[in-house]
Amino acid sequence: MRLCIFGAGAVGASVxxxxxxxxxxxxAFADSTGAAVDAxxxxxxxxxxxxxxxxxxxxxDPADALAAEYDVLVEATPTTLGDAHPGFEHVxxxxxxxxxxxxANKGPVAERYDDVVALADSSVGELxxxxxxxxxxxxxxxxxxxxxxxxxxxxxxxxxTANFVLSRMSxxxxxxxxxxxxxxxxxxxxxxxxxxxxxxxxALKGAILANVIHGGGYSLADVDVEGIEDxxxxxxxxxAEDGRTVRxxxxxxxxxxxxxxxxxxxxxxxxxxxxxxxxxxxxxxxAGRLNLSGAGAGxxxxxxxxxxxITRLP
Amino acid sequence: MSEDAVRQAHxxxxxxxxxxxxxxxxxxxxxxxxxxxxxxxxxxGHVTPRGHIPVEVDLECTAGQFDTIVEALxxxxxxxxxxxxEAYGEEVTVIIAGHLVDTDLSDTLSRLESEAEASVTxxxxxxxxxxxxxxxxxxxxxxxxxxxxxxxxxxxxxxDEKGLRVVAPFAGVA
Numbered sequence: 001m002r003l004c005i006f007g008a009g010a011v012g013a014s015v016x017x018x019x020x021x022x023x024x025x026x027x028a029f030a031d032s033t034g035a036a037v038d039a040x041x042x043x044x045x046x047x048x049x050x051x052x053x054x055x056x057x058x059x060x061d062p063a064d065a066l067a068a069e070y071d072v073l074v075e076a077t078p079t080t081l082g083d084a085h086p087g088f089e090h091v092x093x094x095x096x097x098x099x100x101x102x103x104a105n106k107g108p109v110a111e112r113y114d115d116v117v118a119l120a121d122s123s124v125g126e127l128x129x130x131x132x133x134x135x136x137x138x139x140x141x142x143x144x145x146x147x148x149x150x151x152x153x154x155x156x157x158x159x160x161t162a163n164f165v166l167s168r169m170s171x172x173x174x175x176x177x178x179x180x181x182x183x184x185x186x187x188x189x190x191x192x193x194x195x196x197x198x199x200x201x202x203a204l205k206g207a208i209l210a211n212v213i214h215g216g217g218y219s220l221a222d223v224d225v226e227g228i229e230d231x232x233x234x235x236x237x238x239x240a241e242d243g244r245t246v247r248x249x250x251x252x253x254x255x256x257x258x259x260x261x262x263x264x265x266x267x268x269x270x271x272x273x274x275x276x277x278x279x280x281x282x283x284x285x286x287a288g289r290l291n292l293s294g295a296g297a298g299x300x301x302x303x304x305x306x307x308x309x310i311t312r313l314p
Numbered sequence: 315m316s317e318d319a320v321r322q323a324h325x326x327x328x329x330x331x332x333x334x335x336x337x338x339x340x341x342x343x344x345x346x347x348x349x350x351x352x353x354x355x356x357x358x359g360h361v362t363p364r365g366h367i368p369v370e371v372d373l374e375c376t377a378g379q380f381d382t383i384v385e386a387l388x389x390x391x392x393x394x395x396x397x398x399x400e401a402y403g404e405e406v407t408v409i410i411a412g413h414l415v416d417t418d419l420s421d422t423l424s425r426l427e428s429e430a431e432a433s434v435t436x437x438x439x440x441x442x443x444x445x446x447x448x449x450x451x452x453x454x455x456x457x458x459x460x461x462x463x464x465x466x467x468x469x470x471x472x473x474d475e476k477g478l479r480v481v482a483p484f485a486g487v488a
Contacts, residue, residue, distance in 0.1 A: 155484075234440040235411040235481055238452035241438055242407060243391075246481055264409060264483040 001310055004028040004065055004099075006090050007076030008048070008057050010299035011104045011131065015074055015306050016044045022307050030065035032077070034058045039069045066093045072310055076104040076131075079204065081220060084108045091116055095123035102309045103129040104302060110204040111219045113211040128309035133205045134158060134278040136301040137294045138308065143212055143282065150285040151213045155251040158205040158260075160276030160296040161189045161196035162228050162248040166262070167274040170236040170245050176228075188276055199227035199248065199260040206250040206258040209280075214256050226261040243267050254283075321374050323352060326384065327396035329366035340369065343386035349375040364404075366393065405435065406462045408469055411450040412478035414439070419451070422472065430468035432457045 001024045005012050008031040019026050025041040036047040036058030047057040073094035077087050084107030091108050094101050101120070103109060108116045109129050120127040130140045134156070143151050157163050161183060168179045180197070183189035195201045203223040210218040228248050239245055249263040249271065265271045270291045273279045278296025283289055295301040330336040337356065344351060352372040361367055375383065384397045393405065414422065423434055436454035441447075457465045466482050473480045 232411045232442060232448055232450050232479070234442045234448070234450035235409045235479075237440045238438050238450050239409055239481070242452055242454075244407070244483075246409070251484075262481050264407065264481050 001025075001072050001313070002027045002070045003072050003074055003310070004030075004068055004070035004094075005074045005076060006030050006062075006065065006087075007074075007078070007105065008051055009076065009078065011302045011306065012074070012076035013048055013051075014299035014303035015076065015104075016048070018300065018303055018307060019044070022310070024307075024310065027070050028065035028068035029057050030060075030062040031057050032062065035060040035062045035065040037064050037068045066090065070099060072100040072102055072313065074102050074104065074306055074310075075108070076306070079106040079110075079201075081107065081111060081200075084111045088112055088115070092119055095119040095125050095127075098124035100125045100310075100313050101127050102131075102306055102313075103127075104131040104306050106132045106201075106204045106208060109211065110207045113208070113218065114216045117216060126313055128312060129208070130309045131302045131305035133208055134280050134292075135160075135294075135296040135298060136304045137278060137280060137292050137296065138305070139209075139280045139282075139292055140212060141308070141312070142290065142292060146282065146284050146287060146290075148213050148215070150287075151282050152254045152285060153252060153283040154209045154213060154280060155249055155271070156280040157247050157271060157273050157278050158202040158250040158280070158296070159196050159199075159248060160278055161193060162199075162202065163273060163278070163296075164188050164276045165197065166228060166231065166236070166246055166248060167272075169231070169233055170240065171274070173233065173237070175233050176231050197227050197229050199225040202248060202250045202260045203258070206252055206260055209250075210252045210256065210258050213252060218256075218258065223258040223260060225259075228262055231262065239264060240267070245272050247271055247273075321350070321376055322380075323372060323374050324380050324397070326371045326373065326387070326394060328369045328371065328387070329362055329364070329393040329395055330369055332361075332365070332367055337369065339390055340387060340392045341371070343390055343392075344371065344373055344383050347375075347383045347386055348379045349373040349383050368395070404458070404462055405454055405456050406432075406465060407436075407452060407454045407483060408466070409450055409452050409481040410469070410473055410478050411448070411481070412473075412476070413447050414449045414451055414478065415447055417476040417478065422476065422478075423453070425472050426453065426455065426469060429472060430455065430457075430465045431461065432465050 003026045028037045034056030036042040037060050051057045087105040088108045133139050165179050203225045207218045244264050245267050246262050250260045279293035355370040432455035435456045438452045441449035
């Protein structure tokens, strides 16, 4: 497959680096200010070096990348809320040209799912977005395998940064501010960790999962969100006395409610994953409860989900 | 012979998770605390709305031993739904955090009992060093069967009013 990759952050860059291993050719690679385009395959290492030097992957216009020869658009620009601009427009341009779309950007399917599905329906191109939920964990392909209509409810730990903070506070009796600063030093939390700790990121994933299992119609505005900002260590202490702990849990109920909030879970419960791991628990009609866990973020990890999606395209 | 030494028959109703070893874990505290097992009625075919298996245990022991046994069962994580004449229904544990003392902790607890129609069966408080007056309480509430969700709603509304944070389990999970 010939790939057009939009976004040169950790995920986009990793997809570009790994594409060759999977037998794909990157024919266009763009970030917000520039692009590298070559119908015969761009020099990925050269483009990333160019980005390190001048801040952009190439000298071409990003619009040239959209117009380039490719089979699959990989949309890995930063998630934006509301109209999901500019990711949504990239998706629209690709479907208009009957190209496939693989998303790592949560915005289009969390905020404008019905619009995206309508575009995909009117295009020969197909839509996949495994990387938007829980990084590398094969959640959406598992739901696809079980059948979305046979998955009644979903819950889990959808944000690795919040999970790192809560599990480290709990294991070592440390305060919120201390652990958050440590997470930033380790690169687990971004300089501005708001979306991770206020629950927005987990809520976007909840909206995506609700769209998938309940057939669309959901966006961030439908999620009841409570984050972990300034979470008290004493709450983890009294929980531990009783063999319990606290995790930021996202939940899509059978009735279609979506909630993200810190919840009490038994310490040995599958939901009580530690560190930056994620877990997604599916309640299925005939197959009981499935627990899928693993790395919820990271460049090569999330790129693996993108490349798995590309492999599943016709 | 003092009244406490009189051995009497008692009935305990338990709800067990359908996992190997659960019944044994429930019976051990009875034997270990001097109870004499008379019969165990294990309703395997019947499950509660939460998917648990009700078990009725008849035993013989003194009144003092009986209290110890019920306590030991609870410590073992066994859900005791009825001991003697006292019916407990379901239990739910929540954490309430924030300025608990400033917002009148005893008023909070008594309102939990009246407005959330629950009785507080266990309580633990921890205050944070350095952050003045911020603390967390773990409260175990015994509620009537099937009313956990209603109780949680009432807990949230009392907490909201007082600016406190509630950390609740999933509905139906103690």
